[in-house]
Amino acid sequence: MNQPIIQIKDLCKSYPSKKGAAVALEHINLDIYPGEIFGIIGMSGAGKSTLVRCINFLEKPTSGTVIFDGQDLSKLSSKELCKARQSMGMIFQQFNLLMQRTALQNICFPMEIAGIKKEEALKRARELLKLVDMENKEDSYPSQLSGGQKQRVAIARALATNPKVLLCDEATSALDPKTTRAILNLLKDISKRLGITVIIITHEMAVIEEVCQKVAIIDNHVIAETGTVAEVFSRPKQDATKRLVYPEDRKLPDFNAARCFRLIFDGTSAMEPVISNMIMDCKTPVNILAADTRVMEGQTFGQMIIQIPEQTSQINLERILVYLDNKHVQAEEVSGCLNLKS
Amino acid sequence: MFEPEIINMITENFGVSIYMVVVSTLFSYLLGLPLGVILVVTAPGGLKPMPFFNQVLGVIVNLLRSVPFLILLFVIMPFTQFVTGSSFGANATIVPLVVSAAPFVARLIESSFKEIDFGVIEAAQSMGASNWQIITKVMLPESKPSLLVGSAIAATTILGYSAMAGVVGGGGLGDIAIRYGFYRYQNDLMYVCVILLVIITQIIQEAGLRIANKTDKRLH
Structure with missing residues (x-):
């Protein structure tokens, strides 16, 4: 239990550009433990979206590595990496559902990739639709669903392969406050019920307060502060934290x-x-x-x-x-x- | 208005035109689809970026596309002869049609694929999909409506080219329009053929659009 599920070790990421390398992340170290809801907050441009993509190696770090469930992701072949990613669900700000597939088919999609039998996939997809409270929408196409409903389908899809970790990249930023709360409660509920580790990337304080137990503040490409939500937000030590806690x-x-x-x-x-x-x-x-x-x-x-x-x-x-x-x-x-x- | 033999000739060549368009479009896609996929996948920022290879391939595609069809028709005649055993007639026209249309089809497919929101591809990657799975399960199905519209454009363009092949006795409605109508001043025959070509173009275009709209789940 006390072994971190995700360990980010001295991770740096920069992008080559004409004027030298553009730095996105510098020497990031984070330990995330099983079952936690871990928030990563920062202003836009701080590097948080790059960080979450480094966790599942959608972006390959320039140096440093990520240890996920005991395996060093930088040492895996691309085939093994695909396999490892099946244990990490991800949801996005823009939902990123397949527009030409129904809600049910969308949820079946990761199972198709993982090579799960069709009948089994359909059964699991229906269970997941029930879990996210969308049972009556299985034949709807994404264009027929509201933002909140799309994100529910996306969550069900991310959970389809029984992942150990759910990565949420600004998952509520495109939603109105009421829907945001509903989605956050769903994430909280899922984390509790399935014991899944949830990593939430956001620029909104309210999101962190609502669901996270631990938080890391990312500012200017580095982790400015990390700790429990209560600790970090009540006694902000760094300017970056103070700006977030008491904005101008x-x-x-x-x-x-x-x-x-x-x-x-x-x-x-x-x-x-x-x-x-x-x-x-x-x-x-x-x-x-x-x-x-x-x-x-x-x-x-x-x-x-x-x-x-x-x-x-x-x-x-x-x-x-x-x-x-x-x-x-x-x-x-x-x-x-x-x-x-x- | 026309003698029965002329009417016979028109119906026969109407069939030839359709045959050329259908077969050429099929073969153009057989070559153009993989080519288009490779163009997208190897592009910078694609699934498997290979900038140099991509650039070379792009130049070859542009080169083939910039050769006027009539010139291409003559230039590749030995090749056509080798493939079909003849240098005129419908089958012999299909060869230059495919050579000329395949790079065009590749560009059509490339542009359809580029319409796909990168987020959807990223989502598939986050689920552990391989590049092949992304091509077959995400890119192709997600761009289906756009690919269908593209195929209507390709088929109508091929129909237009096929009419040009009339110059070398390629067969089909264009052949009659040029040989009888244009060279022998049988204007009425020329008009009939042109009108028939217009109608075929309209039908292909309209059908393509309708099928595309019907299959597009974003519109319902």
């Missing part, structure tokens, strides 16, 4: 008020009504000016800006600060132009 457009309006404090929640005081208890304990009303918090794995993370009335005595003020300190909420005084960027 989340900047809050200016406050020109005195006695403003920034409270930082880092998950230690989760479901407790900290602020209202503080108000009652310290007998001081406070004004919440802005808040930007999120819940990850049952813990609250984020920041809040409160204003304490001017007439509050110094003693009460100190009581508030001590109270917050006891609750492990960091407080710092801020004034003038405020935003929630740390």
Whole structure:
């Protein structure tokens, strides 16, 4: 169990171009364990799509390698590589279904490639359609399906050969928020039910928060930070992470008020009504000016800006600060132009 | 309007024209289809890039395509004689027709294949499909409607070329139009043949489009 299913070892990828080599990835090291839902997030152009294609060797790394389930992919012949890829399903932003085949035939396709008997393939394809909640659409062609339905068929297709890993390349980026949530829940459910490892490539924070346990932040061709989602997002260490967690457009309006404090929640005081208890304990009303918090794995993370009335005595003020300190909420005084960027 | 023997001649040569087009189109595809596949597969960014080979093949294809059909007809006459044992008549016309149409067909097939979204090919690769499986299970079936439209274009072009072969007594409607109509000033006979050629072209083109649309699952 504690052997990684995928080990990316010192992987570099560059593309030859007229002005020397264009670097896409530099010295990537990642361990992904069985059953995990692992997110890889980065801005566009960071190299994340190249990285996911290096995992199944659709792109051959310039140096370094990938160990998948004990086999070094760089040492396999092209025939063996095809065989190994049958243990890795992949889904795409644009679904990439065969347009001239029905949903059922699309799901049979990888089984045809793997040489599975037709009756057996059909039986399995029908089971998979049921798994992705598309039983009544088996004879529909992709052009008759909505984006979310196409992605469901694509997921069923990716699962057809019983892969150990499912690679998702921006799988929800072409879908609306509601459909995105439904697809993510399906992925979560599949991972839990089938014990399959899911690797999700995305540029959206919300996707990572919704389903991933672990995350790697890729910025400028390198892994900037990696760890559990709660760890990485609550205490972003690198600028790249901070930009993702608190993007520029989340900047809050200016406050020109005195006695403003920034409270930082880092998950230690989760479901407790900290602020209202503080108000009652310290007998001081406070004004919440802005808040930007999120819940990850049952813990609250984020920041809040409160204003304490001017007439509050110094003693009460100190009581508030001590109270917050006891609750492990960091407080710092801020004034003038405020935003929630740390 | 015409004497029975002339009507007989027209119907007979109508059949000859159809025969030439059908057989030439078949052989053109027999040669052109693999050639088109090789052009796409060996192109830079293709399944098995071989830039130098691809370029050489491309030049050969262009070369064959740029030789005017009438000149090609004469140039390869010894070869035609060798293959069919004759240098005139329908069978002898089929040889230069195939030589001239096969590279054209290869380019048609190349352009049909290039319409396929690369993502679909990538998806097949991610499933562990071999190049051969990608060609036979993805590229050919996915571009079927476009290939059908292409085959209608190829057949009508071949019909046009076959009419030119009338100059050397190739047989068919074009032959009558040139020999009787054009050289002997029998304008009425020429018009009849030309109109028949127009009708055949229309039918092939229209049928090709309709079948293509009917089989295209993207349109339903």
